[in-house]
Amino acid sequence: MSELLRAEQLSFSYGGVPALAGVNLALAAGKIAAVIGPNGSGKSTLLRALLGYLPATGEIQWQGRPLSRWRRRELTRLVAYLPQSPTWQPTQTVADALAVGRAPYWGPLGLESSGDQRAVLAVAGMLELTDLLDRRMDELSGGQRQTVLLGRCLVQQPRAMLLDEPDTFLDLKHQMDLRRLLCDLARDQSIGVLMASHDLNLAASFADEVIILSEGRVAAAGTPDEVLVPAILDKVYGITMDRLERPGGRPVLAPRV
């Protein structure tokens, strides 16, 4: 698998308070990496720094080219980003919400090509949103809305996705749908996914790699089987964890009560 992203010695401070300190990571095409860690450990900051939104120090390379040498429009066609609380407008239709993801491809005056329309319809079809295209965003359930917002990233036709807690507010069924979708995207379209999450078990169930952040540093990185162990997690979260084994090296974690 070709390497999509490499970050070395990534550091960033908010007004002198360190949020990231010497973070190294890599992401290959078609792989899913989960970034986990307690609140304030730097997960969201890491994703925004990799996007180029926060001016972090260190080296970030997308497809082997330093971030500073990418043109903005070019990079937006490579990397899509979904924040923790994505913005949506209540009166906007699903079709319009999806279409905004094509902004990097629009011509002058925001004019759309037939390719833009095809991309939106293809994603709507893939996410089973075709029947909802004319519905308003405030008429959707939370799960449907999150699917649309994920679709807004997909119509960018990215090679990599940076997702900040996309499983928040999703019930179990929608969490499983999300898991299936991300696995399909990685397998069928070789999209690399870097996903911040609070759900250790969801991450353990499908991520190829888990990166544990603690106070802006990488506390551990490796396969779920290697790093989701009580010896590491107890220290990072400050609680005692129990690990239950499942076939395939996909453990289940639970806090001891």
Add this chain to the structure above:
Amino acid sequence: MKRWSVGRLTLHVAIGVAAWSAAALVCLCVGSTGVHWPSSGEMIFRRESVIVASLVGAALAAAGAAYQAVLRNPLADPYLLGASSGAALAAYIWRLPALTGILALGGAAAVEAGQEAFAFAGALAAIAVVLAITTTRSGARRLDPVTLLLVGVIVNAFNGSIYLLLNAMHKDMPGAGGEIGLLVGGIGHVTRLQLVCAAFFIVVSCATLLGLSGPLTAAALSEPEAFALGVRIHLLRWVALSAASLATAAAVAISGPIAFVGLICPHIARRLVGPDQRRLFPASVAAGAILLALADAASRGLAQQHLLGSELQVGILTGLLGGPFFLVLLMEGSGQ
């Protein structure tokens, strides 16, 4: 699903022009002499009123749509943000004899362009002060809407005090409009050169804002999301705010401050075409031209002998319309 193509943009513009043409025909039939098709003498006066009112309405609505998009605040409006009072004050300062004397050395065009330039500088300075104080107060990247409005009110009051002070010192200055000139604008006679200057700046600023309608659509998202879609948000904000302030300044220079047109019209347009800035902007401009032309015609109609019997500034009507509209928006916002 219909894609936003050249054909659809043309269709939206054509619908706007057709609606405005119909409204303009109705407006031509209304005057202080009654409701009828105008005589040739009346036609000259009414045609000028309809053109000036439409131009000013279009400019204020364009500015309102841009302010609301850039500040992500549905209550933003050139009048409430202090741009109108800044432009009105600066246009008044331009009339001071010492300044007009200097500008007259450059000829008539320099005098008229000088008024637009002063009004523009005033609008921009007022907006800059409002934004600077609001960002310092709220301390966040997203401007707090309530703080923004409060600061706008204070800047308006301050501009008003300076205006009234200058007005007291130069009581007999011709064409300045007196004390009421700051409070309510109106559609009156303008010279051809004034009209051409204002139209030029309004067309330039509207064309700029139409060109930015794509990035402004993406900028409705949060800053990091817009960044991820390739929007240069800080550059976009400054260019759009400058263009909106230019449109405001050009309009205020020929009409004085007219309240709430910039607030109401984008909301009417949003109900008709949705929140996408690419469709919203042309619809707002059309709504502004139509609304102010109709309000101006209504103010002429009310001036008939058997009704009010005296001239009514159109700014009074838009204020009567916009005040309750603003309160409804505030209540809707608090309901959410």
